[in-house]
Amino acid sequence: MSAVEIILLLLIAALFVYAHIKGINPYEAFAEGAAEALPTIIKVLPYLAAMLIAINLFRRSGAMDLLSTFLAPMLNKLGIPTELVTLMVLRPFSGSASLALLQDTLMIHGSDSFIGRAASTIVGSTETIFYTLALYCGSVDIKKSRYALPVALLSGIVGTIASIFLIKMM
Amino acid sequence: MLGYVITIMLILGFSCCIYTGNSANALNYMLEGANSAVELMLSLAGSYLLWLGIMNVAKRSGLIDALASKVEAPLRKLMPNVGAAAAPITLNLAANFFGLGNAATPFGLDAMKKLYEGGGEQTKRGIASNNICMFLALNSSAVELLPTSVIAIRSACGSENPNSIILPTLISSIISAVAAIMLCKLFERISKHECR
Numbered sequence: 001m002s003a004v005e006i007i008l009l010l011l012i013a014a015l016f017v018y019a020h021i022k023g024i025n026p027y028e029a030f031a032e033g034a035a036e037a038l039p040t041i042i043k044v045l046p047y048l049a050a051m052l053i054a055i056n057l058f059r060r061s062g063a064m065d066l067l068s069t070f071l072a073p074m075l076n077k078l079g080i081p082t083e084l085v086t087l088m089v090l091r092p093f094s095g096s097a098s099l100a101l102l103q104d105t106l107m108i109h110g111s112d113s114f115i116g117r118a119a120s121t122i123v124g125s126t127e128t129i130f131y132t133l134a135l136y137c138g139s140v141d142i143k144k145s146r147y148a149l150p151v152a153l154l155s156g157i158v159g160t161i162a163s164i165f166l167i168k169m170m
Numbered sequence: 171m172l173g174y175v176i177t178i179m180l181i182l183g184f185s186c187c188i189y190t191g192n193s194a195n196a197l198n199y200m201l202e203g204a205n206s207a208v209e210l211m212l213s214l215a216g217s218y219l220l221w222l223g224i225m226n227v228a229k230r231s232g233l234i235d236a237l238a239s240k241v242e243a244p245l246r247k248l249m250p251n252v253g254a255a256a257a258p259i260t261l262n263l264a265a266n267f268f269g270l271g272n273a274a275t276p277f278g279l280d281a282m283k284k285l286y287e288g289g290g291e292q293t294k295r296g297i298a299s300n301n302i303c304m305f306l307a308l309n310s311s312a313v314e315l316l317p318t319s320v321i322a323i324r325s326a327c328g329s330e331n332p333n334s335i336i337l338p339t340l341i342s343s344i345i346s347a348v349a350a351i352m353l354c355k356l357f358e359r360i361s362k363h364e365c366r
Contacts, residue, residue, distance in 0.1 A: 004268050004269070008268075008270070012224060015224070015227055015228055015231065015233070016227065018231055018233070019227050019230065019231045022230075022231050022232065024227075024230045024231055026227045029223075029226050029227045029229075029230040029231075030223035030224065030226060030227050031223065032226050032230075033222045033223045033224070033225055033226020033227070033229070034218075034219040034220075034222050034223035034226070036222050037215065037218035037219045037222050037223075037276070038215070038218075038219075040218060040222075040279055041211050041214065041215055041218060044211070044279075045207060045208070045211050048207045048210065048211065049203070049204045049207035049208070050176060051172070051176065051207075052203040052204065052206050052207040052210075053200045053201075053203035053204050053207075054175075054176040054179040054180050054183070054203070055179065055203060056199050056200065056202050056203030056206065057179065057180060057183035057184070057187075057196060057199045057200050057203065058179040058180075058182060058183045060183075060195075060199040060202070061182075061183040061184070061186040061187045061190075061192065061196065061199060062186045062190060062192075063179070063182040063183045063185070063186040066182075066186065067182075099319060099320075099323060102320065102323055103323050103326070103327060106323065106324065106327035106329070107327055111324045111327045111328060111329030111330075111332070112329055112330050112331065112334070116324075116327075116329075117334065117335055117338075120317075120320050120323075120324055120335040120339070121335050121338045121339045121342060123317075123320050124312070124314065124317030124320040124335060124339035124343070125311075125312060125314075125317075125338075125339045125340075125342040125343035125346060126310075126311075126312060126343075126346070127309065127310045127311065127312040129310050130172075130175070132306070132309055132310060133172060133306060133310075134172060135275070135279075136278060136279065136282050136305075136306060136309070137172065137282075137298070137306075139279045139282050139283070140282045140283055140285075140286035140293070141286075141296055142282075142286070142293065142296055142297070142298045142302065143173075143296035143297070144171070144296060144297040144298060145171050145172055145298050145302075145303070145306070146171070146297065146298045146303055146357075146361065147303055147353075147354070147357035147361060148171075148298055148302070148303040148306040148307060149171045149172065149175070150171075150353075150357075151303065151306075151307045151310075151350055151353040151354055151357060152306060152307055152310035152350070154349070154353055155307060155310060155311055155346045155347070155349040155350035155353060156310065156311075156346060158345060158346050158349040159311065159342050159343060159345060159346030159349070160342075162341070162342035162345040162346065163338060163339070163342040166338040166341055166342055167335075167338055170334075170337075170338055
């Protein structure tokens with residue numbers, strides 16, 4: 001058990017005691033807050049479904065591999081090795097699939113090889129952008145996300161290049 | 171933007187299925203996606219109940235307001251008029267940082283709600299405010315102290331030093347967060363919508 005977990009448990013316990021001291025029934029307050037959970041989930045589900053339907057089709061049909069092949073020469077020029085291109089393309093679409101691909105990459109190239117460490121760093125320092133945007137925008141009916149997606153994708157590319165550069169240096 | 175992305179993914183996916191003679195499976199792939207959305211939401215339902223409940227105990231005790239008064243001023247540099255969203259944004263970023271992924275999302279959704287309410291006419295029409303874009307961009311950089319799932323996979327794959335990636339991961343996610351902030355500020359200047 002890590003220090004973070006112990007601190008967290010102590011904080012939650014302290015929070016409930018503090019509520020009693022303030023004359024608030026934490027049981028009622030908890031239920032009041034938790035009541036928002038299901039409406040949120042019901043609101044988000046259709047947006048998430050649309051996104052995951054498209055992502056799953058895109059990935060399983062082989063279209064994503066074509067995208068990787070298409071992007072590889074460009075990404076190579078930015079210093080991203082071909083072995084990491086598929087991982088980098090997959091990462092913003094699916095968290096679980098990119099963890100599975102990371103495992104394959106570590107098995108093939110070795111966890112402590114350059115490719116293995118760079119792949120680990122890329123997965124750790126980037127996010128499942130399409131899922132996050134669909135979830136967060138869907139929860140409040142934001143239809144036009146404006147520049148949020150390009151900024152997220154560009155900063156993901158910056159993070160990927162930085163990861164490779166840092167692993168080369170360290 | 172997400173609408174175009176989905177249409178493009180569908181068209182490319184269908185084309186690939188037809189081209190490779192795999193069109194019988196296209197609907198199955200789509201159904202798998204829909205099923206995974208349901209499974210994901212069911213698995214998240216518990217963490218939403220838990221964390222939205224705990225957050226409301228903190229709110230009713232006055233602790234959320236206390237947190238908001240501390241963090242509002244620094245956050246305002248990134249997001250003007252951040253208002254009531256300051257506390258949930260801080261909780262979201264903190265939960266992400268400490269690797270509490272399933273707590274981060276409920277806080278993040280609460281932050282979105284507050285940013286939406288604070289966005290006035292613009293967000294009511296379904297258009298993201300500058301603050302919403304900034305929050306989404308920050309969230310996409312995944313600044314995390316310990317990338318636990320990656321470390322677990324490295325251990326399982328026989329790494330001599332599974333923790334060797336902690337520092338480079340932290341540094342590169344900070345670099346991408348800084349890039350996200352700068353890009354947002356750049357787009358804010360060239361974008362036509364005004365933030366309220």
